Amino acid sequence: HDASSFIADPTLAEMGKNLKEAVKMLEDSQTRTEEENGKKLVSGDIPGPLQGSGQDMVSILQLVQNLMHGDEDEEPQSPRIQNIGEQGHMALLGHSLGAYISTLDKEKLRKLTTRILSDTTLWLCRIFRYENGCAYFHEEEREGLAKICRLAIHSRYEDFVVDGFNVLYNKKPVIYLSAAARPGLGQYLCNQLGLPFPCLCRVPCNTMFGSQHQMDVAFLEKLIKDDIERGRLPLLLVANAGTAAVGHTDKIGRLKELCEQYGIWLHVEGVNLATLALGYVSSSVLAAAKCDSMTMTPGPWLGLPAVPAVTLYKHDDPALTLVAGLTSNKPTDKLRALPLWLSLQYLGLDGFVERIKHACQLVSRSVWSLMLLGDMRLPFFQVEDELSSPVVVFRFFQELPGSDPVFKAVPVPNMTPSAVGRERHSCDALNRWLGEQLKQLVPAGGLTVMDLEAEGTCLRFSPLMTAAVLGTRGEDVDQLVACIESKLPVLCCTLQLREEFKQEVEATAGLLYVDDPNWPGIGVVRYEHANDDKSSLKSDPEGEKIHAGLLKKLNELESDLTFKIGPEYKSMKSCLYVGMASDDVDAAELVETIVATAREIEENSRLLENMTEVVRKGIQEAQVELQKASEERLLEEGVLRQIPVVGSVLNWFSPVQALQKGRTFNLTAGSLESTEPIYVYKAQGAGVTLPPTPSGSRTKQRLPGQKPFKRSLRGSDALSETSSVSHIEDLEKVERLSGGLEQITLEASSTEGHPGAPSPQHTDQTEAFQKGVPHPEDDHPQVEGPESLR
Numbered sequence: 001h002d003a004s005s006f007i008a009d010p011t012l013a014e015m016g017k018n019l020k021e022a023v024k025m026l027e028d029s030q031t032r033t034e035e036e037n038g039k040k041l042v043s044g045d046i047p048g049p050l051q052g053s054g055q056d057m058v059s060i061l062q063l064v065q066n067l068m069h070g071d072e073d074e075e076p077q078s079p080r081i082q083n084i085g086e087q088g089h090m091a092l093l094g095h096s097l098g099a100y101i102s103t104l105d106k107e108k109l110r111k112l113t114t115r116i117l118s119d120t121t122l123w124l125c126r127i128f129r130y131e132n133g134c135a136y137f138h139e140e141e142r143e144g145l146a147k148i149c150r151l152a153i154h155s156r157y158e159d160f161v162v163d164g165f166n167v168l169y170n171k172k173p174v175i176y177l178s179a180a181a182r183p184g185l186g187q188y189l190c191n192q193l194g195l196p197f198p199c200l201c202r203v204p205c206n207t208m209f210g211s212q213h214q215m216d217v218a219f220l221e222k223l224i225k226d227d228i229e230r231g232r233l234p235l236l237l238v239a240n241a242g243t244a245a246v247g248h249t250d251k252i253g254r255l256k257e258l259c260e261q262y263g264i265w266l267h268v269e270g271v272n273l274a275t276l277a278l279g280y281v282s283s284s285v286l287a288a289a290k291c292d293s294m295t296m297t298p299g300p301w302l303g304l305p306a307v308p309a310v311t312l313y314k315h316d317d318p319a320l321t322l323v324a325g326l327t328s329n330k331p332t333d334k335l336r337a338l339p340l341w342l343s344l345q346y347l348g349l350d351g352f353v354e355r356i357k358h359a360c361q362l363v364s365r366s367v368w369s370l371m372l373l374g375d376m377r378l379p380f381f382q383v384e385d386e387l388s389s390p391v392v393v394f395r396f397f398q399e400l401p402g403s404d405p406v407f408k409a410v411p412v413p414n415m416t417p418s419a420v421g422r423e424r425h426s427c428d429a430l431n432r433w434l435g436e437q438l439k440q441l442v443p444a445g446g447l448t449v450m451d452l453e454a455e456g457t458c459l460r461f462s463p464l465m466t467a468a469v470l471g472t473r474g475e476d477v478d479q480l481v482a483c484i485e486s487k488l489p490v491l492c493c494t495l496q497l498r499e500e501f502k503q504e505v506e507a508t509a510g511l512l513y514v515d516d517p518n519w520p521g522i523g524v525v526r527y528e529h530a531n532d533d534k535s536s537l538k539s540d541p542e543g544e545k546i547h548a549g550l551l552k553k554l555n556e557l558e559s560d561l562t563f564k565i566g567p568e569y570k571s572m573k574s575c576l577y578v579g580m581a582s583d584d585v586d587a588a589e590l591v592e593t594i595v596a597t598a599r600e601i602e603e604n605s606r607l608l609e610n611m612t613e614v615v616r617k618g619i620q621e622a623q624v625e626l627q628k629a630s631e632e633r634l635l636e637e638g639v640l641r642q643i644p645v646v647g648s649v650l651n652w653f654s655p656v657q658a659l660q661k662g663r664t665f666n667l668t669a670g671s672l673e674s675t676e677p678i679y680v681y682k683a684q685g686a687g688v689t690l691p692p693t694p695s696g697s698r699t700k701q702r703l704p705g706q707k708p709f710k711r712s713l714r715g716s717d718a719l720s721e722t723s724s725v726s727h728i729e730d731l732e733k734v735e736r737l738s739g740g741l742e743q744i745t746l747e748a749s750s751t752e753g754h755p756g757a758p759s760p761q762h763t764d765q766t767e768a769f770q771k772g773v774p775h776p777e778d779d780h781p782q783v784e785g786p787e788s789l790r
Helices: 010-031 034-038 057-069 086-101 106-127 143-156 165-170 185-193 217-229 252-262 271-277 283-290 298-302 318-324 331-372 417-441 463-470 474-506 541-555 587-637 644-653 676-681 714-750 760-771
Strands: 134-138 173-178 200-203 233-240 265-269 293-296 309-313 380-382 392-394 448-452 456-461 511-514 523-527 563-567 574-578 663-666 671-674
Touching: 086 106, 086 331, 106 134, 106 309, 106 331, 134 143, 134 331, 143 173, 143 185, 143 233, 143 265, 143 293, 143 309, 143 318, 173 185, 173 217, 185 200, 200 217, 217 233, 217 252, 233 252, 252 265, 252 283, 271 283, 271 293, 271 331, 271 463, 298 309, 298 331, 298 463, 331 392, 331 463, 331 474, 417 448, 417 456, 417 474, 474 511, 474 523, 474 587, 511 587, 523 541, 523 587, 541 563, 541 574, 541 587
Parallel strands: 173 200, 173 233, 233 265, 265 293
Antiparallel strands: 134 309, 293 309, 380 392, 392 456, 448 456, 511 523, 523 574, 563 574, 663 671
């Protein structure tokens, strides 16, 4: 039976049914065929006037569906809507129920909202070990901290309600933030509270001992003492139980002692607060349960859509919390907890804890798998240890002499800072490429690419924020690690070839190496043609044309390398970008092929331009010659023959024996020639020898099946050289022999029907050669006839 049949309230039953049908319709739209998508009107995306007659629910949902999935054909790589489960339906139902409950009478509404808020607060405080706490539910994550700051101001400044900011002016408050805090948090607090930026104090992280993403407690104490001496009031400290970037946890126990000593409000936030629901919690995170307030985001942790964030706090004065905005007398404000109230009841305590535990298990699985790749030049650093932090951050890097083997490269005396910076930029580009590849291959992994100030570009795996939403499983982690292992040879090979490719380009005339820190491939190179203005930064049409032809030629070689063209990093000039290398590449052959092909394209382009001028002049000369020939023909035939009737009679009685005079344009010589030899010898091309086609000498002899730009095996060097030399010698012999035979044949054909014809014996020798039969007096081996050789 349908569950809605057991609900006494028909409106509530109909709401649940309609919500289920609406969500099902929107989810089924992802499986629509392309024909159905093609039926959508393009004008549906254009805003229009409100229709006079109303529409039914199905039509409105169809419009919403088209707006949600209308761009999937244009952007096939865009992420689709999250597949919402039953717990997600409960969260969505909470928003619909909130609107319905708000229509009740005031007394019923007050009782219901008070019950919902009390239950949700009690459950969250017990789950996260926060005794005797209150809860504030808010949509914006930072909104809870802003309200806590207002509460701290009202608590420390008793006359603030009466005198306002005059009290703050006499004794300025100070809010302490870690250098590893989320970006923009301090500016948001100042804008919400109306405080100047000098009221913010940025506390640096550890530099000598401990994690470089943890707050320096000793330096913080020094800052607090300095502020007190200057007549300021230390107001609030924001600590991290899992920084936004790498998930580091501050030493909350020591920070709590310091705050109690100086009367500072301690607020904690971070993803590691989720581990408070587990049976085993690290001491640093467990100390957060004793803080004054903390902000949590259960929506991403549990995979619940449209669930508000929660700020738990402790305070005994309800009047101050009301003034600060943490509590409200409006029943509708208390309904913010309704989606979370429904979802927690659906999941239960066991389901809630199981989600958190599953994310931590994924972290442990990835940690041990990445440790096995430590010997493959993929060191990683994990934020704390595998039991306390549900975040793993790692990166690929180049090992430099005297570098720190844990994470980052440190400059050494024999290396300049520019060299170290160049290597870091190269590794940053490789890590960005690795992150994009992994996100495409394993979309359920939830990897994110981030830039750290000290370490550079890193990859972060934080299943607490993504696993419940994406449905990440242990098999996805194994696939992720396998993909990393498969990409390691490509990264290592590309990194090794970068310097070799750069040296080869710098040693080659006509090529310019372009240092692009954002390109993850072997390198970027630009061909400098004869008319290239090196000092200009504008686009070069001639260079773009050469590079476009170069790209086409290189792609026709069918090598494992990928090529693309684009503007230079610092100018608008076109460049050639060489992609990642999956195998050992011969950089010298690659550079030689690039410069030789570019020169050939440039020479052909110049030849075509010169040919255009030559052809234009030749056409003009041909027109003059044809005009002269027409005048000579008129003088030769006479005026009477030009009259239509008279000319026909004269031509019948006395035909004119006129020779056919034409003109041919020789592209090789660039001159006009007569067509008389063509009619004399009765064959086009007799006596005309085409110029030989030049063959490229830059392509080296490769073994069978060997792709371009690949290094040959060392053991087969001697064999390949001997075989290639002998093969070339055989080809040269055949070409010399065929050339001799062709010359004999042409001489025979040129003397046919003329005085001085060859003797019958010589004719017989020619016929014997044409039939492929060796002559007794001939020392040459038997070869094919000249027709087949041509």
